[in-house]
Amino acid sequence: MTERFHIVTGGPGSGKTSVIEALAAQGFPYMPEAGRAIIKDQVDIGGLALPWSNSAAYAELMLGWEMRSWREAQALDGPVLFDRGIPDVIGYLRLSGLPISEATMRAAHVRRYARRVFIAPPWPAIFMQDAQRKQTEAEAEATYHAMVAAYTDLGYEMVPLPLASVAERAKFIRANI
Template identity: 60%
Template structure:
């Protein structure tokens, strides 16, 4: 386990990315989310590894992204906030009803994060769909439940983020970093 790697996870539209942007603005190192970047890249090149086209290919690209993010963050040697982690790829496949390949479980077991993982609860009042986020609120809530299941199964301690303002969430995260 790498204690200086801090994951923030949860379902889509729960305020994770805005929180991470605010933490970064305060000087905390961070790694971006895989999903949005992969979608943008695949759309730009006319690729099919998209959640609405080839979900398994999309998951494999996310796994590659998360492995690279883990390595880069580990090499920094300072606290790093990660917008999701390898277990999120497992959760994604579970929500899609797809089988989780053995190598993905192996990656989640080998490439660990700080034991305490911040999880943003489903928050219907702020949930919004957009060009890359096509999931509806029901799927967003199912994603949250799947993240709880996967991270718990992998032995992480989940620390729910409060449903409050970004500055208050920033204070909460900072207060709970080692």
């Protein structure tokens, strides 16, 4: 287990990326979220590995991205923040009603993160849809619950982020790593 690798997860539109970007501005190295980048890339090339057209192919690309992020983070010093991690792929597969391959489960067991995982709870006041985030608030909440289940099943302890300003959330994370 790599105790200096800190995950921030949760449903879409819950403020994860905003707090990670705030911490990055304070000097914390971070590994960006796979989902948005994959969607942008697939749309740019006319690819089909998209959550609304081929969820299984999308999940495969996410797994590869998260494994590469984990490997690249080993070269960084000090604590590293991750905007989601390998267990998020398991949560996504479950949410999509897709099977979880042995390789995906093995990846989640071999590539570990700090035991305490920060999770951004659903927060309707800040939730917004956009070109990559097409989920409804109900789907975002279901994603939150899928992530809690995936990480808990893998032995992680969930640490909910407060429903507070980005600065207060960043301070909370700093205090807890």
